[in-house]
Amino acid sequence: MAHMSSLSVIAFDADDTLWQNEHFFRMTEEKFTNLLKDYASGDHVTERLLAAERRNLEFYGYGVKGFTLSMIETAIEVTEDRVPAAVLHDILRTGREMLRHPVETLPNVFETLTELSSNFRLIMITKGDLFDQERKLAQSGLGELFDVVEIVSEKKPEVYRRIFSQHSTAPHQCMMVGNSLKSDVIPALSIGSWAVHIPHDLTWALEHAEAPLEDPKFHEISELGKLPDLIYQL
Template identity: 60%
Template structure:
């Protein structure tokens, strides 16, 4: 007898497609813009502090990142940042909002295999317009039964989503590259949490692996999702 569908949540950025590398490239350009005022390492630290301070105001995404770059530029120059530099920062932010979407290995074929057997839900945080743009450009949208673009990811977030799009957390799984956002809170909600490491995960998303949690799994790439499903009987 075929098992009833499991609800499987997928993170988007750096799980299904490349994202963080565009932030790293832009941050390198930002360091060049302000090379006369601060060393790159110091600037990176100040920018990270600004990003963390501003998460509650601007949320996750490129727009908040751009505003944090401007704020950092004003701070490290004691308010003397040239208008031309502000213009360059804004242009760099606009370029990020237009970057092409490149899916990660095994993403498309994994979604295609699973979409006929389970309920797939895209669960991503960030700017609404930008996430919708990337999903459309990726060509992966048709594989998902639902899309949830949220301001943050917590235990309550997963309880709500897995209840709305399935049979609750107990019969659900979340797959992503962030232990802090994708895996740990999903496990806390009662779901399975599958960690797919990415080389460029943002430092703010780092956390210790919940190695003793019975519903924690770690895979090398999305092509190994079927192995996990077979192991748990799905």
């Protein structure tokens, strides 16, 4: 194992790592399936919605706006083009409600970031809608704890390599922390960085992946407050 002194940068995911996110998508999805209960079962609507989201990622990207458009598309499909205008209005309203929802930071976030910021450069690397991510960062009160904030359209190995390179840091000196194995952990490990997985109670189906247990730079902790102890043990 490398000693802690080899680390200079710790990067963090935002949604469901620093603040709640998927919880609000699930609540909205429940409202959505209820709106279409006269046309299809909840399970069927959920299945069609997930298929629409997967289809639309390359066009709309991640976030509330793309999710809202996928709900509208699903409603049109499930009702065979007969969706009432009132239902479309309600879908748009629930989307706006998500964009106005107060930010709820997860336990021990502020304390952990404050402690680590005295010894490491902190970078936020988050994907999603630019305006919404900027809104959540501002409302969270965490912005001043980060040296750099990067809002990207996708988290791929080349994206991590570019970000770390821009800030004059070699990948092996960086650690990525997040709740998604697919987006936060596996791409970072692939370029030689450390990666810490913090599972969230709710994980979007399109973010599921197998844990890379064989990689010596992979670690998993139950909550963010345990991150400093892990780092100091490396």
